[in-house]
Amino acid sequence: MSVLTLPPGATLGMLGGGQLGRMTALAAARLGYRTHVYTPEPDSPCAEVSAAATVADFADAAALAAFAASVDVVTLEWENVPPETVAALERMVPVRPGAAVLAVTRDRIREKSFVNGLGIATAPWRPAHSAADVAVAIAELGRPAVLKVARLGYDGKGQVRLGAESAPESAWHELAGGHALDAVVEGFIDFACEISVIVARAADGTLRSYPAVENQHEHHILSRTIVPARIAPEVAAEAELIACRITEALAVVGLLAVEMFVTRDGRVLVNELAPRPHNSGHWTMDACATSQFEQLVRAVCGLPLGATGRLCDAVMDNLIGGDVERWPELVAAPNARLHLYGKRQVRPGRKMGHVTWIAATPDSEPAR
Amino acid sequence: MSVLTLPPGATLGMLGGGQLGRMTALAAARLGYRTHVYTPEPDSPCAEVSAAATVADFADAAALAAFAASVDVVTLEWENVPPETVAALERMVPVRPGAAVLAVTRDRIREKSFVNGLGIATAPWRPAHSAADVAVAIAELGRPAVLKVARLGYDGKGQVRLGAESAPESAWHELAGGHALDAVVEGFIDFACEISVIVARAADGTLRSYPAVENQHEHHILSRTIVPARIAPEVAAEAELIACRITEALAVVGLLAVEMFVTRDGRVLVNELAPRPHNSGHWTMDACATSQFEQLVRAVCGLPLGATGRLCDAVMDNLIGGDVERWPELVAAPNARLHLYGKRQVRPGRKMGHVTWIAATPDSEPAR
Numbered sequence: 202m203s204v205l206t207l208p209p210g211a212t213l214g215m216l217g218g219g220q221l222g223r224m225t226a227l228a229a230a231r232l233g234y235r236t237h238v239y240t241p242e243p244d245s246p247c248a249e250v251s252a253a254a255t256v257a258d259f260a261d262a263a264a265l266a267a268f269a270a271s272v273d274v275v276t277l278e279w280e281n282v283p284p285e286t287v288a289a290l291e292r293m294v295p296v297r298p299g300a301a302v303l304a305v306t307r308d309r310i311r312e313k314s315f316v317n318g319l320g321i322a323t324a325p326w327r328p329a330h331s332a333a334d335v336a337v338a339i340a341e342l343g344r345p346a347v348l349k350v351a352r353l354g355y356d357g358k359g360q361v362r363l364g365a366e367s368a369p370e371s372a373w374h375e376l377a378g379g380h381a382l383d384a385v386v387e388g389f390i391d392f393a394c395e396i397s398v399i400v401a402r403a404a405d406g407t408l409r410s411y412p413a414v415e416n417q418h419e420h421h422i423l424s425r426t427i428v429p430a431r432i433a434p435e436v437a438a439e440a441e442l443i444a445c446r447i448t449e450a451l452a453v454v455g456l457l458a459v460e461m462f463v464t465r466d467g468r469v470l471v472n473e474l475a476p477r478p479h480n481s482g483h484w485t486m487d488a489c490a491t492s493q494f495e496q497l498v499r500a501v502c503g504l505p506l507g508a509t510g511r512l513c514d515a516v517m518d519n520l521i522g523g524d525v526e527r528w529p530e531l532v533a534a535p536n537a538r539l540h541l542y543g544k545r546q547v548r549p550g551r552k553m554g555h556v557t558w559i560a561a562t563p564d565s566e567p568a569r
Numbered sequence: 570m571s572v573l574t575l576p577p578g579a580t581l582g583m584l585g586g587g588q589l590g591r592m593t594a595l596a597a598a599r600l601g602y603r604t605h606v607y608t609p610e611p612d613s614p615c616a617e618v619s620a621a622a623t624v625a626d627f628a629d630a631a632a633l634a635a636f637a638a639s640v641d642v643v644t645l646e647w648e649n650v651p652p653e654t655v656a657a658l659e660r661m662v663p664v665r666p667g668a669a670v671l672a673v674t675r676d677r678i679r680e681k682s683f684v685n686g687l688g689i690a691t692a693p694w695r696p697a698h699s700a701a702d703v704a705v706a707i708a709e710l711g712r713p714a715v716l717k718v719a720r721l722g723y724d725g726k727g728q729v730r731l732g733a734e735s736a737p738e739s740a741w742h743e744l745a746g747g748h749a750l751d752a753v754v755e756g757f758i759d760f761a762c763e764i765s766v767i768v769a770r771a772a773d774g775t776l777r778s779y780p781a782v783e784n785q786h787e788h789h790i791l792s793r794t795i796v797p798a799r800i801a802p803e804v805a806a807e808a809e810l811i812a813c814r815i816t817e818a819l820a821v822v823g824l825l826a827v828e829m830f831v832t833r834d835g836r837v838l839v840n841e842l843a844p845r846p847h848n849s850g851h852w853t854m855d856a857c858a859t860s861q862f863e864q865l866v867r868a869v870c871g872l873p874l875g876a877t878g879r880l881c882d883a884v885m886d887n888l889i890g891g892d893v894e895r896w897p898e899l900v901a902a903p904n905a906r907l908h909l910y911g912k913r914q915v916r917p918g919r920k921m922g923h924v925t926w927i928a929a930t931p932d933s934e935p936a937r
Contacts, residue, residue, distance in 0.1 A: 206897075208896070209896060209909045209911075210911065210913060223598070226618075227595055227598060227599065227618070230591070230595060230617065230618045230911065231595065231907075231908055231909075232900070232907060232908075232909055233896075233909025233910065233911050233922065234911075235617060235911065248620075249598065249603060249620040250594075250595070250598045250618050250619075250620070251618075252616075252617040252618070252911075490903070490906075490927075499900075504900050504901075505900065505901045507903075508903055528576070528577060528601075529574075532600070532867075532872050532873065533872075533873045535858070535875075535876055538858075539599075539600060540599055540600075541577045541599075541600055541601025542601065543577075543578065543598065543601050543602075543603065543620075545578060554601065559858075
């Protein structure tokens, strides 16, 4: 054990109180760690299973200081925690992953530049700070394309499609609403499938990658993850290598989820990075010796990383909004493992839970 | 789903705040249930992972009423909750298992009489309420024998061995200390091994049995569970049948753990019953589709019971007292699944955690 090791009984600080924090807290508890969650949200899913909760704004300096004094290390389940919050905490307590990683992953321009700087391909893209930039980008990249905010976009929010008829000015106005804005234009990719790879990196630099999985989205929200991805073994190996290279270059301590496109001609293009547990890794709870959540706890507490091999094939279906009403059927299905997040209000598009179909192929289980 | 079904989001009341409650709360959270623990112990292992905690004496009527009003169903992790507490709660909220079950299992005299009344064998025994009763029992059962308190004994506490030299008077005085006491004398069993079977029973009467496992004790505390028990298949089947018959006869809603002796000539004798999750079932978290804790949640919330088959062989070692200091080695072992209970103070004989060795045989892992 290194000097960085936090023994069981130590307290893990969690920034953000959603389901990713909740499942991390459950994994931490199994190993004897306490979780203290910090979130602006009252009655958060994470607080219900945590030893302590601070409900306060991320800008509340006094609350942050008290939180820092009560925990041994801080991690996060939401990468858009304000950078000032992370910087303030880092002066008081280790934050893993830290501000340097988040500064890259919270900004599409920096993120894509970083990836390309490693010689790793992304979809073609251009930075855009005005309607004029959008017009130039379309001229260079062609149509269709997508205009996306550089920061704080998620699940399809903060995006405008640039189709055959779209005028750069109106698209820019729709996104920016007359304010200054950093954005990117991404060229169209005729992809065969979307995949992701989650990599864990320990404080001593050890890397462990989970297998590449295939992701299907509906309305820009992850709907289904198929394990393993239905791609050639050499493509999967390349994707895992890419994810490991980025994780190492960023010097992440914790997890990095790397979303990628596989083109029809077999190229792998990086789409997005997320320095936290990822929805496409939920299957690891039911089909790996070490779940992504336990792996995060191991990495940030300085424990050796656990095994990441796939024990069986699996299909993970998100339960979004009213999907959760299927729970009676799912809890009775012998090969289903149901996970619900304890959210009281059902809202359209809200992630309410997920189900992992064990030893399932994509065609063996009913679609949502 | 039956009308008795409590949907996810409902609140499970837990009497007792130890590791059995903690692991039940973690299983409940996965299915979207909240846990509210009631325990006299501040900073209990269960409270650290529960949505709410009441720290109060079991005789506190106002605290019990508030607790009952805040939960949808009550279960327990400690069968020695005072019967008055359970009776008071039952007037306000369903308690599963209920007072009728606990009245039998909390008293060795009633428990053994109940089992024998079903035509199921126990070790030979006699009730004892005085030194004279002990003398008669020894005359009938022979020596060695064991004198045990009828109520509130556990882990070897409340027992006196009756060896070749023991005088009934001094043994009785050692146990009773001059007070009135109900006790039993149990005859010596030259057993080949100790086993246990955990059975779940749903509110609709459905039964599901886990496989018979073998238990090894040190200083009267469970040290190791070997899965499956090293007994003939017909003996295992008889043990499972016995456990199911008792569970059904008691009309348990929840779990019943049945500890048994297997004699050298292959007879199965019931030793003790526990109407709750049991230490010998901890392996189910790592080697069954449904853990005993999830199964308890399913039973008391009116969900269909889950699959109980053994997915692989396993060996479970308790981490007692200073054993927990082995955690760095255990957390690094690829086939070990470490579970720690978040207890701050290490004390001799205190259950601090356990480790499940996956796909292990009794000889393939180091003894403690």
